[in-house]
Amino acid sequence: xxxxxxxxxxxxxxxxxxxxxxxxxxxxxxxxxxxxxxxxxxxxxxxxxxxxxxxxxxxxxxxxxxxxxxxxxxxxxxxxxxxxxxxxxxxxxxxxxxxxxxxxxxxxxxxxxxxxxxxxxxxxxxxxxxxxxxxxxxxxxxxxxxxxxxxxxxxxxxxxxxxxxxxxxxxxxxxxxxxxxxxxxxxxxxxxxxxxxxxxxxxxxxxxxxxxxxxxxxxxxxxxxxxxxxxxxxxxxxxxxxxxxxxxxxxxxxxxxxxxxxxxxxxxxxxxxxxxxxxxxxxxxxxxxxxxxxxxxxxxxxxxxxxxxxxxxxxxxxxxxxxxxxxxxxxxxxxxxxxxxxxxxxxxxxxxxxxxxxxxxxxxxxxxxxxxxxxxxxxxxxxxxxxxxxxxxxxxxxxxxxxxxxxxxxxxxxxxxxxxxxxxxxxxxxxxxxxxxxxxxxxxxxxxxxxxxxxxxxxxxxxxxxxxxxxxxxxxxxxxxxxxxxxxxxxxxxxxxxxxxxxxxxxxxxxxxxxxxxxxxxxxxxxxxxxxxxxxxxxxxxxxxxxxxxxxxxxxxxxxxxxxxxxxxxxxxxxxxxxxxxxxxxxxxxxxxxxxxxxxxxxxxxxxxxxxxxxxxxxxxxxxxxxxxxxxxxxxxxxxxxxxxxxxxxxxxxxxxxx
Numbered sequence: 001x002x003x004x005x006x007x008x009x010x011x012x013x014x015x016x017x018x019x020x021x022x023x024x025x026x027x028x029x030x031x032x033x034x035x036x037x038x039x040x041x042x043x044x045x046x047x048x049x050x051x052x053x054x055x056x057x058x059x060x061x062x063x064x065x066x067x068x069x070x071x072x073x074x075x076x077x078x079x080x081x082x083x084x085x086x087x088x089x090x091x092x093x094x095x096x097x098x099x100x101x102x103x104x105x106x107x108x109x110x111x112x113x114x115x116x117x118x119x120x121x122x123x124x125x126x127x128x129x130x131x132x133x134x135x136x137x138x139x140x141x142x143x144x145x146x147x148x149x150x151x152x153x154x155x156x157x158x159x160x161x162x163x164x165x166x167x168x169x170x171x172x173x174x175x176x177x178x179x180x181x182x183x184x185x186x187x188x189x190x191x192x193x194x195x196x197x198x199x200x201x202x203x204x205x206x207x208x209x210x211x212x213x214x215x216x217x218x219x220x221x222x223x224x225x226x227x228x229x230x231x232x233x234x235x236x237x238x239x240x241x242x243x244x245x246x247x248x249x250x251x252x253x254x255x256x257x258x259x260x261x262x263x264x265x266x267x268x269x270x271x272x273x274x275x276x277x278x279x280x281x282x283x284x285x286x287x288x289x290x291x292x293x294x295x296x297x298x299x300x301x302x303x304x305x306x307x308x309x310x311x312x313x314x315x316x317x318x319x320x321x322x323x324x325x326x327x328x329x330x331x332x333x334x335x336x337x338x339x340x341x342x343x344x345x346x347x348x349x350x351x352x353x354x355x356x357x358x359x360x361x362x363x364x365x366x367x368x369x370x371x372x373x374x375x376x377x378x379x380x381x382x383x384x385x386x387x388x389x390x391x392x393x394x395x396x397x398x399x400x401x402x403x404x405x406x407x408x409x410x411x412x413x414x415x416x417x418x419x420x421x422x423x424x425x426x427x428x429x430x431x432x433x434x435x436x437x438x439x440x441x442x443x444x445x446x447x448x449x450x451x452x453x454x455x456x457x458x459x460x461x462x463x464x465x466x467x468x469x470x471x472x473x474x475x476x477x478x479x480x481x482x483x484x485x486x487x488x489x490x491x492x493x494x495x496x497x498x499x500x501x502x503x504x505x506x507x508x509x510x511x512x513x514x515x516x517x518x519x520x521x522x523x524x525x526x527x528x529x530x531x532x533x534x535x536x537x538x539x540x541x542x543x544x545x546x547x548x549x550x551x552x553x554x555x556x557x558x559x560x561x562x563x564x565x566x567x568x569x570x571x572x573x574x575x576x577x578x579x580x581x582x583x584x585x586x587x588x589x590x591x592x593x594x595x596x597x598x599x600x601x602x603x604x605x606x607x608x609x610x611x612x613x614x615x616x617x618x619x620x621x622x623x624x625x626x627x628x629x630x631x632x633x634x635x636x637x638x639x640x641x642x643x644x645x646x647x648x649x650x651x652x653x654x655x656x657x658x659x
Contacts, residue, residue: 026066029383030059054353055376061346062383069339069387076335076394077314078286080401082275085243085288087405087565088236089305091412092245094562095232097292097300098416099144100187102423103204103223104298105462106142107185111206111219112458114435120150120208120216123158135161137433140508141426143639147222149194150208151175153215157194170194174205178218182207189255189301195222199265200255202301226256233258235415236408243309244285250302263308271304277311284311293562296464343387350380399629402657403618405565406631410655411616413563413578414635417651420465420555421527422641425510428531428548431459432507437471440479441543442535449480456482465555467521470547471533474502479544493519498545501530505540512647515588518549525588525599526552553598556580556589564591564655575658583609583650602654608632612652620659629657 110116119131135148139161147162155170172192178185185206195201202225208216233245237258244263247256252271257263262280276287285308292299354377358370431437436455440448456469460482469482476492476499478485492498497513504511513528520528527550532542560578567573577592581602590596603623609632611617616633635651637643 023066023070025386026070026383029379029386030063030066032379034059055350058346058350058353058380061349062380065339065342065346065387066383069390072335072339073390073394076398080398081286081309081314082288083565084401084405084408085286085307085309086290088243088408089245089288089307090290090293091408091563092232092236092247093290093292093303093305094295095412095416095419096229096247096303097298098295099228099419100202100223100300101295101298103144103221104185104187107204107206107219107221108462109459110138110221111185111208116150116208116219117210117216120152120158121210123152128159131159132161134433135159137507138430141430144224144228145221146224146227147195147220149220149222151194151218151220153179153217158217165196167193167196174203174220175218178205178207179215182209182213182215187301189225189249194220201225229256235411238404242313243307246306246308248289248304248306255303278308280308285309286311286314340388340391343384343391347380347384351377354380403629403631406629406655406657407616407618407633409563409565409578410631410633410653413560413580413653413655414633414651415638416559416562417556417580417653418635418638418641420559421550422638424465424527424529424548424550425512425641425645425647427463428529428546429507429510431469432531432533432546437533437544437546438535440471441473441533444473444479453480453482456480465551466548467526467551468549470520470549471544472498472547473544474542476502487519489519492547496520496528496547497530498547501532501545501547502542504532504542507532507534507537510645510647512649515552515582520547520549521552524553526550552589557591560589560591560653576656577658578653578655581652581654583652585609588651604630604632604654609652613650623656627659629659631655 115131115134119127131150139145139148147160147165149160149170150158151170152158153175155175157168157170170193172194174186174188174192185204187202187204189202190200191198192201192203194203202223203220204223205218205220208219210216229247233256237243237245245258246254246263248271249255250271254263254265257265271289278285278287287306287308289304289306291304354373357373434455436448436452440452452471456471460466460469467483468485470492471479471481472492473479478489478492495513495516496518497511501511509532511530513526513530515525515527517523517525518528520526529548529550530545533544533546534541535543560580561572564572564576564578572591577590577595579590579596579602580588582588585602585604587596587598587600587602589598596602604621608617608619612632612634616631618629618631621628621630632652632654635642635649635653641647642649
C-alpha cells in the first residue's frame with residue numbers, strides 16, 4: 001500500500017479538498033512568517049542574528065512537519081478507503097464460496113436419491129407428477145435453486161421444474177462430462193441450453209447411477225446466481241454508496257456488476273494483482289480486490305471480487321463527531337499522535353525563543369522588534385491550531401470509518417451464520433423424506449437399520465458441518481447414527497429438542513434445541529436441528545425424527561475468524577475480536593476465547609440490545625476494566641429462515657477493537 005500511495009499521491013491530492021485547504025492555509029502562514037522575519041531582520045540590527053536564526057530553524061522544523069502532515073492526511077484517507085474496500089471485497093467472495101460449497105454437497109446427496117433413481121430407470125408419464133412434486137418439495141426447502149433438470153444419457157430432458165421451458169433435448173457437454181466421471185460433480189458457469197433464456201448459468205450436475213453402478217442419467221441443479229450475488233453485494237454496499245462491486249471470471253471478464261450502466265457485465269476490467277487506479281469515462285477510481293481463501297478445501301470457480309471507489313468521494317469523508325476522542329491518546333492513529341505531539345513541542349520551542357527575544361529587545365532598547373516577535377508568536381499558534389484541527393478532524397474521520405468497518409464485520413458475521421443455519425434447517429427436513437429412514441421406522445429390523453446407518457454416514461461425509469446425525473423413533477429411542485455413538489446413548493436426551501419435533505404435524509416444519517450443553521456433543525453447547533419423519537402423512541403424526549448435531553465450536557469460530565481483518569501474514573490483526581451472543585449477553589462463540597470464553601457473559605447494557613434490534617450500533621465501552629470500540633448487530637435471518645418459517649432465535653454479533 002505504501003508503494004501505491006507514493007506512486008499516486010500527486011494524482012490523489014487534487015481530489016481531496018480538505019487536504020488542499022489545510023495545505024493552502026499552512027502555505028499562507030509560512031509565507032507570512034517569511035515576510036515578518038524579513039521585516040525583523042531589517043529592523044533589528046542591534047539584536048544580532050542569533051534569535052532570528054533560531055526562528056529560522058524553528059520555521060524549518062514546522063515546514064518539515066507540514067509535509068509529514070499533508071502526506072499523512074493523504075495516506076490515512078486513502079488507506080482507510082482501501083482497507084475498507086479490501087475487507088468488503090473479501091467478505092463478498094468468501095460468503096459466495098461458502099454458499100456454493102453447500103451446493104457441492106447437495107448435488108452429491110441428491111444424485112443418490114432413490115426416487116430420482118427410480119424415475120430415471122423407468123421414466124413414464126404416470127410417474128411425472130409424483131416426481132415433479134418430489135423435486136418441488138426439494139426446492140421449497142432449498143430456495144436457492146431456480147430449476148432442477150433430469151437428463152437421460154442421450155441428452156433427452158426427462159423432467160424439469162421450470163414450466164416455462166419446453167425444450168426436449170440438451171446438447172450441453174456437461175451431460176457427457178458427468179457420465180464420463182460419474183463419481184464427481186460438475187460445476188459450470190457459462191451459457192447452457194438447459195437455461196436458454198439466460199446468458200450464463202451456474203449449474204451443478206452429477207451422474208445418477210443405479211444400485212449396480214450403471215448410468216441412469218444426469219441431475220442438474222440450476223443455482224439462482226443473479227439473485228444470490230445481488231443480495232450479497234447489496235448487503236455490503238452502504239445505501240447511496242458510490243462504490244461499484246464486480247465479480248471477475250478467470251479470464252478477466254466481468255461476470256456481475258452492481259452498476260450495469262457504468263461497468264456492465266460485458267466490460268472487461270481485467271484481473272487485479274495489486275491495488276490500482278483506473279479511469280472510466282473520465283472518472284478516476286481506487287481499485288481493491290480479493291480472491292477466495294477457500295472453505296473446507298473448496299475454492300469454487302476461479303473468481304475475483306473487485307470494488308471500485310471514485311477518487312472524488314475521498315473529498316467528502318464522513319466524520320464521527322458524536323464520538324468522544326482524546327487527541328492526546330490517539331492509540332489507533334500513532335502517526336497522527338506523533339505529528340500532534342511534535343507540533344506542540346515545536347510551538348513550545350518557538351514560545352521560548354520569542355520570550356528570549358522580548359528580553360533581549362528590552363535589554364538592547366530595540367522596542368521596534370517586539371511587534372515582530374508578537375506576530376511570529378501568533379503565526380506559530382495559528383500553525384499549531386491548523387495542525388491540531390487537521391489531526392483531530394482526520395482522527396474523527398478515520399474513527400468513523402473504523403466504526404463503520406466494525407458494524408460491517410458484525411453484520412456480515414451474522415449473515416454468514418444465518419446463511420449457514422438456513423442450510424441446516426433445510427437439510428433436516430429434506431433428509432426426513434428419505435425412503436430408507438421411513439422404511440426403518442415402518443418395519444424395524446437389523447438389515448434396514450444397517451442400510452439407514454450407511455445412508456446417514458454417507459450424508460455426514462458430504463455435510464461435514466455436523467458432528468453426528470441420529471435417527472430416532474416416536475419413543476425417542478435412537479435407532480442408528482452416522483458416527484460412532486461413543487456415549488452409548490439409547491434415548492435422545494431430554495434437552496435435545498426431539499420431544500418438540502415429534503409434536504410437529506407437517507414435513508415442512510422443523511425444531512431446534514436451545515444452545516446448551518448436550519450429551520450428543522460431548523457436553524458442549526450446540527444447536528440440534530430436527531425434522532419429523534412420517535411414514536403415513538395422512539395421520540399428521542410423526543413416527544420418528546432425524547437429528548442433526550451442528551458442530552458449533554469449529555463452525556462458529558471459523559465464521560468469526562473469517563470476517564475479522566487480517567495482516568499480510570493472514571493472521572487476525574491485533575486488538576480485533578468478535579463474539580456471537582444471545583439477548584442475555586451469553587457468549588455462544590468467540591474468536592478470542594481467552595478474552596471472551598464461551599458460556600460466559602458479555603456485560604452490555606440492555607438498551608444497547610434494544611437499539612441494535614432496530615439498527616446496528618457502535619460506541620465506546622468498558623469491559624473487564626478495558627476500553628473497546630464495539631459494534632453490535634442483530635440477526636435478521638436469511639431467505640425464509642427466521643423471517644417467515646416460525647423459528648425465533650434472537651442472536652447478536654459484537655465486533656470489538658481494543659483501544
